[in-house]
Amino acid sequence: MDFSNIVKKAWEGYDASKNIRLIEDISAMVSTNHVYRITFDDDDIIIAKLSYFGKFEHFKEDHRIIQTLANNLLYPFENLLARSLLKNNRVYIYHYKHGKTDAWVVFYNPTRILNRLPRRLDDNHIKKLGQQVGKFHKACSRVKNVLPKSSKTLRTDISSLMNSLESNEKQFGSAMQVDFLKYHCETFLKNRSKYNMSSFEIIPVFIDWNIGNFSVTPSLELYSRWDYDWFRMSYRVLDFYFFSRVVSDIGDRTVFSYVINTMMEDRFILFLKEYHKVNPLTADEIRFMKEAYRFFILNYVIKDGKFFFSEQYAQKLQSEAFNVYLPSVDRDFDAEKIIEALKLK
16 A cells, blocks of 8 residues: 555645645554654645554544544643544544555544653552543543444454454464364353443543553653544443553563453552542442453454554554463453452452
């Protein structure tokens, strides 16, 4: 694909009167998505994101939800989210289709960035982050009723994976590996009925809270958030695994894995204690954290991994999913330890 040419065509569809001087690729090179800084002849700058991962309709749906969320969040989060450019009062998304090429482009206003959290957090960072995330989830909860509807659910994503396992076994490895994945899909669907999930709120969740995706003020309040690759309307619990990685003892790493153990660290329990003071959790939500992790591995690593991650990461993470991540789900996560620490019943 000639990505720069697609971005140029996308801009021409938005405002052909404004000329592009320079297109710079500023992608993180971890995923198949491409991010560009566009500089115009008049020195204005915008950010473009080109994607061919997933479905165009889901991409469009997600960005319209995020734009509505950004417009409706109140102080202190009214300027937190990076905003997309609008045309005719709708998020402008360019859909490029030519032969087998199917890609889409969205434009963002550049995001103001203050401080990045350090690679390894101290206790004060962890406490403050827990409080801030609790407040942010509360703010998202308050506006959930005015957001556009979402068609994605955990069940539809797992069902999609199960259909692929039936229709295209070879792409997932050996017959034994396919049976292993089917077992975990069925376990996820069965275990959902164990919890009082009708009491779980559905709110906007961004899931991928790597420290490279948000910035904070000098007093450690959330200041800006960008990168919406895994956004969805779902349960707040889906955000917690990535926060366990942010606060983990090992800290942020250039070469990363998705082990479950970070959710059992005392540092993550400290984060949850501070979150719980601001935005109380239930025991069933803590128990469901294991299933949220299982869903993350099945959906984002197994089902979508080879489409989303660059090839070297996809192969590494999918191999680890079979050998490390999925075998650890029912063995290494102890919800009762966290429930006791939070003094929940």
